[in-house]
Amino acid sequence: MRHTLEELLAGWITHQRWFAGKGRAITELAVEAATTLPLRGPAESFHSDVAGSCGTTDRRRPPTDDRVTVRHLVITVRQDARTDRYQLLIGFRPELPQRLKHVAIGETPDGHAYDAVHDAEVTGLLLSGIASGADIGGLRFRHMPGIEIDTALRSLVLGAEQSNTSLVFGDAYICKLFRKIVPGVNPELEVVSALAERGSPNIAKPYGWIETDIGGENTTLAFTQEFLPTASDGWALALTSVRDLYGSLPGTTAAEAGGDFAAESTRLGMATAHLHKELAAAFTTSTVEAPEVKRMVEGFRRRLEAAISEVPGLAEHAGVAHEAFDRLADTGRPITVQRVHGDYHLGQVMRTPGEWVVLDFEGEPGQPLQERRALDSPLRDVAGMLRSFDYAARHLLADHPEAKELEPLAAEWAQRNRAAFIAGYSAGGGRIHGDDAVLLRALELSKAAYEVVYEARNRPSWLPIPLAAFSHDLS
Template sequence: MLEDTLADWITHQRWFAGKGRPIDTLRIESDTSLPGLRHLVIAVRQGGVTDRYQLLLGHSDHLPDRLRHAHIADGLYDALHDFELTGVLLELMASGTTFGPIRFRHLPGAAIDTSLRSLVLGAEQSNTSLVYGEAYICKLFRRLIPGTNPELEIVSALADRGAKHIAQPYGWIETDLDDQPTTLAIMQEFLPTANDGWDLALASVRDLYGAMPELAAGEVGGDFSAEARRLGLATAEVHRELAEAFPTDVVEPPEVKRMVEAFRRNLERVVAEVPELAPHAPVVEAAFHRVEEVTGAVPVQRVHGDYHLGQVMRTATDWIILDFEGEPGQPLAERRALASPLRDVAGMLRSFDYAARHLLLDHPRADELEERAAGWTAHNRAAFLDGYVRGGGRFTETDAALLRALEYGKAVYEVGYEARNRPGWLAIPLAAFTR
């Protein structure tokens, strides 16, 4: 029975969110025949909770060696790994075709080259991305959440405005789940020669740690501050474009206090889980209390929602911001909710700290380099904030207090995450409370 076969196979896929828990039932909700492909939406029930996933299946009685790793059973295999079949996705998006419940769409005026071969990117965890030649990257969302994915919504709106800091969208695939149009995939411009922001930051940190002890972060060859300043400028420009493309609002002081209360409850939970955080709790509480004293309204708008150095790419001309889908583990409504743009700023500043301290893990000279790590972070924080303000980002005295609370709230979350998932990294977020 196909359901039993898939129930065994899916538990070994790294994009499956329910690993480590038994599957109660697996049911095929839809089964659509595409040219050469079979598209399935399956419902997996575990412990009273049901998640949906999409699969694209191929069939071959004689599976070639290059596809052995994608084998499922009885001639079936994961067709996303077969470049001889995945070209049909380009063709269907280019033509705007509908097959049963599956709709293939492209942006007005988008010209899609349907001759390109695909290659599966190997680094992802929750999605599967196909790179077509050096032109497109098509991200297929394995776990399906009813509704339009925020990334499709945002990049389409920004593309309409001629935004320069995004990867241009070309097309998408959708269906209906729970009577809601639901994004199955989005295809955007691929940036083959761009450099990942995290990698660039780590290269700068390596240069600093290898330089003469008397040299500061701004005096070594790999100084990152000019890029941090440009990134701050790009961030402010995208925030302005988001505010122009989507509704904005303000949050009054009582709602700000409710936000702080949520931070405080999380602090209490994490302190109970991670005793090492307890000595720093008063510092965090003081920052939270400062925000509770805010008497004015706080502007809110659509934001990135999961902003860090791994979400930005440096091309030959500028910074490009990727992955506007927000935190994948959060409900869609929360990912689409309005928030202070300083939430993104806080995320990037925390990412600078991670870049500086990541290379200290297991480093034989970690104690000696501690001051240099703090110096690199401070140097690039200042540059990023300078660029953000120059780009029109709002940053008043009240904003500074809110940013501090958002950073501490993020760092508390990181402490809990690292304690559960990467205990060897726990020192990184704990360092946020000692400065």
């Protein structure tokens, strides 16, 4: 039985990792915009209105079946009073080859529909469009000035992402498709482009992007950057260090273990301080005056009380948090704010042979775009990284038979690397002295209260990790 594409998508989308409306029934799904993308012909067949196109020759290999079509869709999904937009790349074939059976959507009057981001025979059109500066229907493909793009590279979908889909082309480019679309320029494109103009060594080189107009606003659909095939993920490096410590001989300290991470934590702190200085230079800065700081503290208190109402066990730690909040409210001094990363942790940084590189400047995907672009204290990023060190040290202890014996080592590793990161941040020009330390402590405990709720909902065995934040000092 054949169904309309909308009917098939309504059933299919609820099973996708990037779908934000899981657990709620879909009341309506509609196609807001549909653009058929060209699969054949040289790059010159793309109509370009962009001066200075790099003129890269299109060396894509077209699909073996000339009856294949690909459509770019913007759909709206209504779930009761909530409506969200999503971006899809849907392919249609008379028959699906075995390699695409796992991404089948269903049979339509136009053929078998499937998620075409997994089809390396057709995804090259994204690179070709960016390379040529194409305009296709309502879609605009753009590239950075003076760059060259190899359009012959085949793509592979990265499987770890939750809210977006990224395609890696060869070992050269990574193209992130923002699945849930919010009208406006995505902060990642905005921030990375600005930092690239300043020659920042702490970002992956930007190559281009895809955009369209939604609700009268220029809206980012995808962003392509340099892929870093020889870089190591910060979270993975930290876990290697923790495992090395846990496997060491009895009596071995974190400083003595072969996989000591402290030197890298120091370098990461310095890179973070440099990044914050570049962000302050590239964008505007402002000041939050003392009365507004007090209102910010009241927001911390409300979120803490909401967390306690959901996780009553947090109540015994509330005094520690309120004391930190009181100290911040009593400082009576303004706070300097600027553009920040907004979702900073070990999983957002990569160690290349020469430097730490920071990824994913889009902020918390679930937050409104205005909040993700808002100015904030750079110490919010610092607090996020400090929480990440705690998680790296302790999450392996969840359900571990020797957790009690290993806990002192976890605490030592976390404190050592937290202190090293802060030392590096200070050495790089970041300030964490006096009232700065008071603000940092309040930000970290507010973050920990959020984590308590998250773990209670999703990973109850991890609850001890954020709860431990209420017992240790800043350093």
